[in-house]
Amino acid sequence: MKKTGKCPKCGCADVIADAKAVDRGDESFEHDMKIATFGNPGALIFKQKKETSMSAWVCASCGFVELYADEPWRINT
Numbered sequence: 001m002k003k004t005g006k007c008p009k010c011g012c013a014d015v016i017a018d019a020k021a022v023d024r025g026d027e028s029f030e031h032d033m034k035i036a037t038f039g040n041p042g043a044l045i046f047k048q049k050k051e052t053s054m055s056a057w058v059c060a061s062c063g064f065v066e067l068y069a070d071e072p073w074r075i076n077t
């Protein structure tokens, strides 16, 4: 969807690009939704957390959402 500009579900070309995936944490603070990997998940403290924010592509017709990591190389372990 990001590259084609077309919805893979309904074929509509009206795609809303680069919308921010917003998450609500404790106390209702909004922040960009993130995706993370851990280089050392079994560690107690130093888990080597790597994360990136995400952006969404949304079909204006059927509402299908595709998520993309903004900086995928960051979480590539």
Ligand SMILES: [Zn+2]
Pocket (backbone or CB within 6 Å): 007, 008, 009, 010, 011, 012, 059, 060, 061, 062, 063, 064
């Ligand atoms: Zn669609």
